[in-house]
Amino acid sequence: MVPDWFKKLLFDTDPDLIIYWNPFKACWIVDRKVEGEVNTTVLVCKADNGDALPLNENIIDRIRSMDAWKKHGSYEAYHAHNVNLAAEDEAKRNAEIRENYRLAALDDKIQMNRVHTLTQRHDTLRINQ
Numbered sequence: 001m002v003p004d005w006f007k008k009l010l011f012d013t014d015p016d017l018i019i020y021w022n023p024f025k026a027c028w029i030v031d032r033k034v035e036g037e038v039n040t041t042v043l044v045c046k047a048d049n050g051d052a053l054p055l056n057e058n059i060i061d062r063i064r065s066m067d068a069w070k071k072h073g074s075y076e077a078y079h080a081h082n083v084n085l086a087a088e089d090e091a092k093r094n095a096e097i098r099e100n101y102r103l104a105a106l107d108d109k110i111q112m113n114r115v116h117t118l119t120q121r122h123d124t125l126r127i128n129q
Contacts, residue, residue: 002019002020002055003055006019006055006056006060007019009057009060010030010060010063013060013063013064013067014032014063014067016032016033016034017030017031017032017033017042017063018030018031018032018033018039019031019055025044025046026052027044027045027046027052027053028045028052028053028055028059029041029043029044029045030042030043030044030045030059030063042063042066043059043062043063043066045059
């Protein structure tokens with residue numbers, strides 16, 4: 001049975017959210033109920049080790065932190081945030097690629113210098129003589 005104080009906090013967070021115990025997953029499930037559509041699962045209240053999480057304010061805080069509308073305020077701000085994240089990710093990946101090419105070029109130079117040193121030390125024109 002869901003405590004009344006938890007239901008009130010959940011309703012204050014979003015009136016369309018419902019919570020119920022799922023006996024198959026053995027944990028609490030928070031869904032968004034939309035009329036005429038299938039419920040959308042918002043949160044499965046399980047710990048990393050698979051144990052069911054107790055109903056407390058940490059779950060409410062977790063749900064509130066996932067609210068993109070409150071976080072960004074509009075679709076345009078949300079879209080701009082995602083564009084910025086994608087640009088940062090691409091810049092990071094490009095920097096890693098450039099660094100990998102730089103390191104590969106250094107490794108190639110080292111190997112070429114070793115080959116050159118070996119050919120200078122040994123007379124390769126008179127092999128097996």
